[in-house]
Amino acid sequence: MEPHRDETHPEIVKRLKRADGHLRSVVEMIEAGRPCLDIAQQLHAVEKAIAQAKKTLIQDHLDHCLDHVVGKLGQDQRASIDEFKEIAKYL
Template structure:
């Protein structure tokens, strides 16, 4: 579905590919008997990259798809949509 490709998607893909590389590194570290602290640090990097990719995707969806669906709203009705978009940054 090419109509669902947004400007942020290439950056999300790059971030996920980086996370994939980190994850492969973690697997190799475990298999080679590396220290748990080193492994935990790499797992943290994977987790952080995936979390950031998720946040970016959700924000992108809200900025483009939700806006398109909701359309123009009067200022008094707009506040709850804007607050919802703001609070999702804490996911």
């Protein structure tokens, strides 16, 4: 089976590598006894980077993979799929 790659995957990898760097920094900060506020700020950065990577991956899946599986639909059927994709942006 051929690997699945979408246009957004390099962006997602970049975000996850950034999150990995932040997470390593958090561990070092805790081990060094840094202030909790500094640690919390770094943890927030990790959390945001991962959340954005997940959101991008899911949105990409909906935009490309779902359309591929569903195929051509009539206007009335298409509206439901488009509405689902739109509301999913708020997850």
